[in-house]
Amino acid sequence: MTTTLAPPHSARLSLTPKTTLAGLLDGAWWPRSRDLAAELPPLVDALEEHFGRITRVTVNPTRWPVVPHKVPATGHTVHVGWFTEQDPDKMILLSYTVGRVDLLVIPPETEPAAATRLMAAAAVPGGVLTAGVLVSDEAATGRRMRDARSSEDAWETDGGAALPPLRHPVVGARMIPLPKTTRW
Numbered sequence: 001m002t003t004t005l006a007p008p009h010s011a012r013l014s015l016t017p018k019t020t021l022a023g024l025l026d027g028a029w030w031p032r033s034r035d036l037a038a039e040l041p042p043l044v045d046a047l048e049e050h051f052g053r054i055t056r057v058t059v060n061p062t063r064w065p066v067v068p069h070k071v072p073a074t075g076h077t078v079h080v081g082w083f084t085e086q087d088p089d090k091m092i093l094l095s096y097t098v099g100r101v102d103l104l105v106i107p108p109e110t111e112p113a114a115a116t117r118l119m120a121a122a123a124v125p126g127g128v129l130t131a132g133v134l135v136s137d138e139a140a141t142g143r144r145m146r147d148a149r150s151s152e153d154a155w156e157t158d159g160g161a162a163l164p165p166l167r168h169p170v171v172g173a174r175m176i177p178l179p180k181t182t183r184w
Contacts, residue, residue: 011046014119021126025134028104028122029091030115036064036080037071044073044093052097054078060088063105090131104131114138 015027031039036059044054053076061067061082071078086092093101104122106115121127121134129137 009042011043012115012119013043013046014123015050016123016125016127019125023125023127024102024130025090025104025122025127026101028106028119030106030110030119031108033108034063034065036066037068040071040078040080041073044071044078047093047095047101048074051093051095051101054093054095054101056081056094058083058086058092059105060084060086060090062088063107087131089135102131104134106135111142114142117141 009032012030012032013027016023016025029043031043033039040057044057047054054073055076056079057071058081059067061084064082067082068080071080089105091103091105093103095101104118106118110118118134118138121129121138122131
């Protein structure tokens with residue numbers, strides 16, 4: 001019996017373009033699960049093209065149920081550490097060539113539209129918002145959008161829908177011209 005493993009997914013990643021503007025984040029990553037041992041290798045592979053060999057990663061353990069000490073990557077091992085003081089929505093990666101890379105970590109259960117907005121916001125050159133602020137702002141935006149949709153749905157179901165277009169008002173009506181000298 002032969003078992004075929006599915007090829008690993010590529011990392012869902014958005015990086016800040018190369019510029020002289022330094023920001024708080026270097027981009028965003030949207031993992032498919034909270035399994036760090038499974039999610040980290042594709043991320044490391046994608047980042048090594050841009051930043052060189054990634055050697056260490058730090059996370060806040062509140063977002064990851066299991067934080068392994070080492071994770072195998074292509075051709076090497078990545079050492080993983082955790083700090084409760086670190087922003088729970090941020091991952092820090094260390095590289096030999098670039099130094100430090102800070103990424104917003106988008107929760108895996110995030111809706112695609114919200115994740116797209118977060119990835120774009122985190123990749124803005126010179127961005128001054130922290131990972132936690134971006135996630136909380138997006139949560140507030142999502143609530144406002146859901147509230148607006150539910151208000152619109154309530155309007156439609158309560159008889160508040162727009163009136164159907166009226167027929168042309170002159171059809172079947174008699175037109176009476178006004179005198180030209182009349183002032184209002």
